[in-house]
Amino acid sequence: MPIGRVTPAVTQLRGSAVGEWLAFAIVMAIASYFVAPAATPIDRALPFVVVLISTCGFIAQRFPAFFQIAALLLFAPAIFIADEHTRLLAYGLVAAAAFAFALAIANVAHASVALTVIGVLLLRWIPLSQVIVWREVIVMIGAVVLVTVGGLKPAPTLAIALLTPIFPAKMLLFPFVVAILLLLPIPRLAIAAAFAVFGYYARYSITILCIVLIIAVLWDQRHLLNVPAYAAAIALFALWPWSGIVARAFPAILFAEPPSPKSQPVWVALSRGETFTIDVPHSATVTASGANAASLPAGRIVGWIDGRAADVPDFGFMRREHFFSSRNRPPRTPLADIHDYGAASWLHTAGRIRVAAPANTLRISAAPDLPPRTKLQIEAVEFE
Amino acid sequence: MTVIPAFLLLRGNALRRWLAIEFGAWILLGALALFVHPFQIQIDPYLAVVTFGVCVIAAFFACVALADPLDVRWSANRAAVVAALFYAVAIPLMLRTPIDGDEPYYLLETESIVHDRDLDLSNQYRDLRHSATGRTDLGPQLGDPIGRRGEQYSRHEPFLALLMIPGYLIGRLPGAIAVIALFGALLARSTVRLFEDEGIADATTRAIFPFIALGPPIIFYAARIWPEVPAAFCFVEAIRGMRQRRAARWMPALLAFVLLKLRFLLVAVILVVRAFRRRSHAAIAIGILAVPVAIVAFTSGNVHRWAELIPGSPMAMLRGLFGLLLDGAAGILFQAPIYVFAVIALTRWRAMPPAFRLGISSCALYLLYLVPRLEWHGGWSPPLRYIVFLIPILGLGAAALWERISSQAIVACAAWTVALVAHGMAYPWRLFHIQNGENVVGETLSAIWHSDFSRLFPSFIRPNFAAVVASIATIIVLIISLRFRAAWLLPVIIAIAFVFGRRAGDRIEFEDTHVIHRGGGLYPQEFQVQRFAYRGGWIVKQGDSLSFLARAGPSKLQYSAGATSMIQIGRDAYVLPATSGYGAIEVNIPHTGRVELRCLSGTANLDRMDHE
Numbered sequence: 001m002p003i004g005r006v007t008p009a010v011t012q013l014r015g016s017a018v019g020e021w022l023a024f025a026i027v028m029a030i031a032s033y034f035v036a037p038a039a040t041p042i043d044r045a046l047p048f049v050v051v052l053i054s055t056c057g058f059i060a061q062r063f064p065a066f067f068q069i070a071a072l073l074l075f076a077p078a079i080f081i082a083d084e085h086t087r088l089l090a091y092g093l094v095a096a097a098a099f100a101f102a103l104a105i106a107n108v109a110h111a112s113v114a115l116t117v118i119g120v121l122l123l124r125w126i127p128l129s130q131v132i133v134w135r136e137v138i139v140m141i142g143a144v145v146l147v148t149v150g151g152l153k154p155a156p157t158l159a160i161a162l163l164t165p166i167f168p169a170k171m172l173l174f175p176f177v178v179a180i181l182l183l184l185p186i187p188r189l190a191i192a193a194a195f196a197v198f199g200y201y202a203r204y205s206i207t208i209l210c211i212v213l214i215i216a217v218l219w220d221q222r223h224l225l226n227v228p229a230y231a232a233a234i235a236l237f238a239l240w241p242w243s244g245i246v247a248r249a250f251p252a253i254l255f256a257e258p259p260s261p262k263s264q265p266v267w268v269a270l271s272r273g274e275t276f277t278i279d280v281p282h283s284a285t286v287t288a289s290g291a292n293a294a295s296l297p298a299g300r301i302v303g304w305i306d307g308r309a310a311d312v313p314d315f316g317f318m319r320r321e322h323f324f325s326s327r328n329r330p331p332r333t334p335l336a337d338i339h340d341y342g343a344a345s346w347l348h349t350a351g352r353i354r355v356a357a358p359a360n361t362l363r364i365s366a367a368p369d370l371p372p373r374t375k376l377q378i379e380a381v382e383f384e
Numbered sequence: 385m386t387v388i389p390a391f392l393l394l395r396g397n398a399l400r401r402w403l404a405i406e407f408g409a410w411i412l413l414g415a416l417a418l419f420v421h422p423f424q425i426q427i428d429p430y431l432a433v434v435t436f437g438v439c440v441i442a443a444f445f446a447c448v449a450l451a452d453p454l455d456v457r458w459s460a461n462r463a464a465v466v467a468a469l470f471y472a473v474a475i476p477l478m479l480r481t482p483i484d485g486d487e488p489y490y491l492l493e494t495e496s497i498v499h500d501r502d503l504d505l506s507n508q509y510r511d512l513r514h515s516a517t518g519r520t521d522l523g524p525q526l527g528d529p530i531g532r533r534g535e536q537y538s539r540h541e542p543f544l545a546l547l548m549i550p551g552y553l554i555g556r557l558p559g560a561i562a563v564i565a566l567f568g569a570l571l572a573r574s575t576v577r578l579f580e581d582e583g584i585a586d587a588t589t590r591a592i593f594p595f596i597a598l599g600p601p602i603i604f605y606a607a608r609i610w611p612e613v614p615a616a617f618c619f620v621e622a623i624r625g626m627r628q629r630r631a632a633r634w635m636p637a638l639l640a641f642v643l644l645k646l647r648f649l650l651v652a653v654i655l656v657v658r659a660f661r662r663r664s665h666a667a668i669a670i671g672i673l674a675v676p677v678a679i680v681a682f683t684s685g686n687v688h689r690w691a692e693l694i695p696g697s698p699m700a701m702l703r704g705l706f707g708l709l710l711d712g713a714a715g716i717l718f719q720a721p722i723y724v725f726a727v728i729a730l731t732r733w734r735a736m737p738p739a740f741r742l743g744i745s746s747c748a749l750y751l752l753y754l755v756p757r758l759e760w761h762g763g764w765s766p767p768l769r770y771i772v773f774l775i776p777i778l779g780l781g782a783a784a785l786w787e788r789i790s791s792q793a794i795v796a797c798a799a800w801t802v803a804l805v806a807h808g809m810a811y812p813w814r815l816f817h818i819q820n821g822e823n824v825v826g827e828t829l830s831a832i833w834h835s836d837f838s839r840l841f842p843s844f845i846r847p848n849f850a851a852v853v854a855s856i857a858t859i860i861v862l863i864i865s866l867r868f869r870a871a872w873l874l875p876v877i878i879a880i881a882f883v884f885g886r887r888a889g890d891r892i893e894f895e896d897t898h899v900i901h902r903g904g905g906l907y908p909q910e911f912q913v914q915r916f917a918y919r920g921g922w923i924v925k926q927g928d929s930l931s932f933l934a935r936a937g938p939s940k941l942q943y944s945a946g947a948t949s950m951i952q953i954g955r956d957a958y959v960l961p962a963t964s965g966y967g968a969i970e971v972n973i974p975h976t977g978r979v980e981l982r983c984l985s986g987t988a989n990l991d992r993m994d995h996e
Contacts, residue, residue, distance in 0.1 A: 235415030
């Protein structure tokens with residue numbers, strides 16, 4: 001509500017609302033501290049999430065009961081769901097529903113900035129222990145600039161903020177670059193086309209930035225895609241307990257396969273030219289990855305498995321510290337092995353290579369032209 | 385899922401907005417389904433889809449309630465059609481498992497009438513393989529009357545069985561249930577009409593309608609074979625008829641009401657007395673009531689006794705009354721929370737709509753006889769069985785208070801109702817809960833945390849301390865009309881309960897879920913008829929052991945044993961002398977925390993252990 005038109009009665013109302021929401025947030029945060037398990041950083045951040053949802057309720061100004069009960073519903077997964085991933089997704093869904101509802105009912109003109117800040121906090125500031133404050137503050141400022149100066153809606157702004165790498169530091173300027181692009185008197189379609197071409201030829205980590213930039217610039221021209229776009233946005237937002245995965249491993253994660261219960265750990269690392277053999281009864285699926293291979297170009301063969309080329313990426317190239325500078329791309333069928341939580345989460349990018357009907361012995365060799373510290377890791381073999 | 389209801393109830397912007405929301409919801413479900421495999425989410429897909437469906441329906445009715453009145457096409461008929469559509473979806477969900485409780489017996493009666501033109505179920509029991517019940521384990525129920533020539537009758541009144549004949553002939557079991565669902569739809573229509581008659585605003589009716597028609601307990605009884613929903617329809621029609629002084633409406637309704645279940649006679653008596661004010665009219669009324677009584681007594685055999693006319697002790701009455709209100713497994717508070725407001729409405733008696741006062745006052749005698757019964761909770765049936773017929777009237781009371789109820793409380797009730805419906809629809813067999821003093825939520829938490837969470841829920845089936853506390857709190861709240869903010873109070877209660885729930889309690893009931901059983905067996909057996917009449921326990925033999933959280937210090941262990949047996953707790957062994965009935969011994973728990981109880985010799989039925 002514009003300040004010039006605020007009547008004393010309204011001021012009093014909002015004043016009491018501040019006190020009421022503040023008290024509610026404190027009560028809820030204390031209660032959630034006792035209810036939340038200590039198993040993961042997401043569980044431990046439950047009081048923080050509760051406060052964010054309460055803030056959504058305050059900003060939305062309507063249907064306060066919905067937000068209060070939504071905050072209360074966060075207790076249900078903490079109490080009832082023992083399985084870690086299921087519990088975290090349940091948190092994600094409740095918070096995403098509350099956030100989306102706030103966005104839907106709030107007076108967008110005045111609430112966009114506040115809701116964007118809340119969204120960025122949820123997506124990037126958990127786990128709190130791994131936040132590099134000054135870098136994240138710059139990202140936050142970039143998001144606010146996108147909303148205020150760039151005139152972007154909160155949903156695409158959050159996508160930009162989510163995907164903005166904080167390593168190297170120069171990439172913190174990404175939201176500002178997008179804001180400038182939005183202000184340029186160039187047709188949005190032309191910008192999108194240019195970045196589509198650029199992204200096609202760029203390395204994986206740059207390509208995804210191009211894609212999110214294209215989504216942002218075309219967001220206002222989606223017309224018939226309005227409903228699917230928001231539904232997809234809510235679904236992705238619900239994954240905030242693994243926001244790092246959404247930022248760096250999407251859509252590869254959708255094709256990821258959980259480790260087979262029949263898989264046998266091997267954990268052998270082969271330096272260039274080294275060979276390793278395993279006796280296998282039948283055909284096998286080998287889980288392999290590279291070590292110190294993040295700088296190798298995508299598709300680079302790091303070894304051979306019974307005559308099949310192993311073009312596997314570095315196992316940890318999706319860690320936020322390495323991702324942008326890495327030249328790898330995720331394997332076609334990555335292992336669904338998620339590490340860490342929130343913005344720090346990353347996908348262990350081991351590839352699964354199926355070797356059909358080999359001889360009784362499986363011969364694995366590292367490429368002879370590998371850089372000195374680079375190794376081919378054989379993590380596990382699954383006998384069929 | 386809600387496309388047809390949307391076209392029935394909405395138009396203009398509201399319709400367009402809802403269709404977009406529903407489309408988006410399906411996309412959201414599809415997207416979330418993609419995450420299940422890679423993120424290794426452990427969830428029952430059936431539960432997930434049912435929960436999604438229930439949430440979408442809840443959102444739809446929220447949209448109907450909050451939409452601009454110009455964009456809503458609201459009428460009793462439309463509401464009934466929408467309810468019928470959802471009941472039609474509920475039928476296959478409920479038929480995921482075979483029908484249970486009294487249901488198959490009603491269907492056997494229908495089959496007997498259709499195939500044999502009689503009520504003798506002997507041949508039905510002999511040839512269960514060809515029965516539509518899907519149950520081959522049926523036998524006569526306890527107390528079923530036997531005819532002079534050995535005919536095996538059911539104790540249940542045959543009127544419901546008669547009503548189900550057309551449905552049965554068309555579609556066998558689903559067809560028979562469809563008849564009940566049809567009554568459910570008629571009930572929805574009558575309820576909306578009743579609300580209109582009593583001056584409830586349309587907006588309020590739209591808001592409370594889904595709680596009544598699609599919330600517990602109606603939804604669970606509208607898609608199962610019980611006489612409760614047809615009875616509720618008859619009761620509402622009788623009330624409406626009396627309010628409108630239309631004898632042609634209330635007389636047949638009341639007749640059908642009593643024919644459906646003889647116990648409803650206790651309601652009908654008061655209604656008739658209130659309808660007729662002259663002696664001659666009262667005589668006619670008694671004559672009218674005598675007809676169904678005679679019919680029911682003739683057709684269902686003499687399963688009722690004159691002794692049943694004497695109500696129970698005041699203590700039993702209090703137990704049943706508070707149980708109906710507060711019990712974790714069978715009380716309104718936990719099983720249909722929106723009707724808590726109807727209880728509050730009772731304290732504002734004079735301000736309530738006349739139909740509410742008429743309906744509630746006519747049930748006084750019925751409740752007087754119901755609450756002291758050992759089976760006040762409904763026995764082997766979905767919750768709140770004995771007061772289902774009263775639900776629309778309770779709904780009227782809640783509707784009369786609606787404007788004064790805080791939105792927090794309404795949203796909290798809505799969230800809990802959605803959970804109840806989703807759970808009941810996904811796992812219909814869990815609607816039947818053995819009467820052991822626990823409830824689904826308490827059992828689930830106890831199983832997860834291996835601690836006694838059930839003790840935190842008031843139980844009047846196996847009275848506990850929480851029941852006393854809840855009863856006193858209820859009295860205080862009702863007497864001083866205490867108002868509180870649900871959204872502030874609930875987190876505090878939940879947090880405190882969660883902290884204390886994980887600690888050792890004063891009483892260990894050995895058959896409870898939180899006890900880790902290594903060997904042994906439940907006493908009495910799980911499906912024991914009238915299980916609530918027994919002291920539950922866990923039978924241990926030599927080598928069996930139990931593990932549970934307990935408090936350090938002296939405790940009294942209650943048990944029964946046919947012969948002397950021996951148990952070990954911690955490092956100490958205790959001899960359990962043979963008992964006639966139940967006995968008790970003093971034991972010492974060495975430390976607070978997890979304790980192992982091992983049976984060293986003999987066999988004992990361990991009832992409970994109380995910390996002293």
